[in-house]
Amino acid sequence: MEKIAVLTSGGDSQGMNSAIRAVVRTGLAHGYEMIGIKRGYKGLMENDFITLGSKDVSDILYRGGTFLQSARSEEFKTEAGQNKAINNLKKHGVDYLIVIGGDGSYRGAQSLAKRGIKTYGLPGTIDNDIPLTDYTIGFDTTLNVVQDAISNLRDTMSSHERVSVIEVMGRNCGDIALQGGIASGVDAVLIPEFDYDIKAIANQLSQGFERGKTHSIVMVAEGVATAKEVASFIEEHSNLDTRPTVLGHIQRGGTPSAFDRLFTSRMGHMVIELINDGVTGVALGMEKNEITYHTFDEIFKAQNIVNKKLYKVFQDLI
Known part of the structure; x- marks a missing residue:
């Protein structure tokens, strides 16, 4: 009986558990023995293997995070670290490795x-920054988390007539x-892909309050600047009470959305079909x-490119 191993690596994202479930159950249905590797590549090097039924x-379908756990490993980037990993895969008789x-x-x-290992990738990152896929695992759920957080902040910002600068993940x-900003009706979005004029934004916010607005919200991706830096500049140039909020790792939490559950179930099923068909060295x-x-x-x-049409949509809606 051939063996398929699965691991989750790097930052966790909602839907990883759903992907593992789909991989394991589809693999079992097709007669494979299923292996879980705990703590990503670190566990792969340290022989942390478990049998999965x-x-x-x-x-686990509805649980965020990953029950296999995750870790980052500098050692795995070395030849010695990869040798350890390959030796452990061979020792356990693993024929295929799925990396999320x-x-x-x-x-x-x-x-x-x-180096000869039959590997497969599933795009597990909330940042949506993998090329050649419209979505990555957890991105849709994260948008819902961000939208809920903005709704809560809007209530208190209106009560005090403030500007809120919200920092979200997205280094590159x-x-x-952008998409969270459109869904939440924010007043400005600062992202790495487009230049911005912070003085013009501060002036735009001032004009909004002069027209009778009771609050404004600015969304900034972490790769551009910190919320604190942007908030300080806006307050200095507009005299508006401006508060920074960093959503941080709360964006990674929460039960996966229906979209992420369906998306990961479809990918988990297809990766087993690719194994059956002899296709290898691919990511879904x-x-x-x-x-x-x-x-x-x-x-x-390939290059991961932000949807320019969506950016134009945002500009026309503010």
């Missing part, structure tokens, strides 16, 4: 693929800020509502 993945994670996790999977990708995603796949080389050659 159908019952082991019960009641972001850019760094994919690079690890690509390294193993180049502004999708959370969604394009135009279809589950698709590309080689790791194709993904790293």
Whole structure:
């Protein structure tokens, strides 16, 4: 009986558990033995392997995070670390390895693929910053978390006639800020992909209050500046009471949305089909509502580009 191992690596995201469940149950249905590797590549090097049955993945569909846990590992980037990992995979007789994670996790999977390990990737990151997929695991849930947080902040900002500057995740990708901003009706969005004029934004906010607004909200991606820096500048140039809020790791929490549960279930099922078909060295995603796949080389050659049309939508709506 062939063996399939699955691990989660890097930052956790809502829907990872759903993806693990889909991989394990589909694999079992197709006659594979399923193995879980705890704590990502660190656990892979330290031989932290467990057998997974159908019952082991019960009641995790609706839970955020990853029950296999995750960790970052500098050692795995070295040849010695990868040798440890490969030796452990061979010792356990693992035929296929499925990695759920972001850019760094994919690079690890690509390294193993180049050394003969049959690897597969599922895009597990809330930042939505993996090329050649419209969505990544947890992104939709994160948008809902951000939207709820903004709704709560709007209530208190209105009571005190304040400006709120909200910092969200997205070091190199502004999708959370942009799409969360559109969904929440914020007044300004600062993202890495587009230049901005902070003085013009401060002036725009002042004019809004002069027209009778009782609150304003500015969304900033962490890759642009901190909420504290932006709030200080706006207050200095507008004389408006401005408060910073950093949502931080709260964005990674919460039960996965219906979209993320369905998305991960479809990908988890398809990756087993790819194994059956002899396709290897690929990562899955969604394009135009279809589950698709590309080689790791194709993904790293591509560029993740923010949706310029959505940015225009935002500008026309403010």
